Amino acid sequence: MTGRDTTGHWPVADLDPVRRLHVLAAGIRGAHVTEGVVAAPYERVWALLGDLEGGFGRVTPDMRRLRILRRDGARVEALARSRYGMRALLRGEQRPGWCWLQSRFLLIGAAAAPDGDGTRVAFTGGVRVPGRAALVPLGVRREGEVSLRRLTGLL
């Protein structure tokens, strides 16, 4: 990504999905961003990570299954079932390189952007603190690291 668009002559600074994830996480107290570069082209990475009912669930820790209930453009509503039997109704947005889903108690964010021959990926998320832009600061690092490790293993 060059980050420069000269449409209409004036250069415009572009915010790729990984940068977006950093911005949103900065506004959520307790959120941690795990970022890394995987040695696979963006198209292959996003084919896996963007498949909410398939690859996404295999990468996200503690998730057994995710089923899409509704989709309207980038807006998504999905039912997630954890390995421990809990269910969560997730709402959010998904588009190329970007997935941001929240339920009442959960937040899951994933982003990918081309980086040379590889792909830069970033994860954030955790258990939400009700009524505030905050996460319970437990396991936020581990979950991102697990996601990155699993993604690398699947590619």
Next chain:
Amino acid sequence: MPYVSDEETVRRVRAAQRGDTLAMAELLDELAPYVGRICGPIALDQGPDAAQEALVAVFRSLRSLKDPGALRGWARAIAVREAVRLARRAARAVPADLSTLPSRGDPELAADIRDVLDRLSPEHRAVLVLRDVEGLDERAAAELLGLRVGTVKSRLHRARDTFRKAWTS
């Protein structure tokens, strides 16, 4: 980017302040192109870094924003500040020519704006963006940049004059 009403922006800010991260994502969709149009011409190659830094500052302090209607003006001030800061840091090794600032609608400006921007200091680029992209008058631009109105006016005047002479000589 579809048009977003002021009421919708206010609703998003309030929801985001209550911890709704989807509202935060919507606000980011709304603000990122706006901040990108400010940071791009001022910070040039550092534009994406400046846009990210500016938006990080906006979202970190969103909770303290008392008047949601002031969001854009607030984000604009932060974007200009971050863009000038990052461009200055990157330009330390490159001496800037402070004497040329084209007038609004100058054909040369439209023909190769990047080339013109490359020859200006970050501060001059900020004045140009606030005037030509944001449509601010000298008074508003001066206020935002922390300069006296007279300073902005004379800089613009002198720069236009120099620019004109360079093209008619």
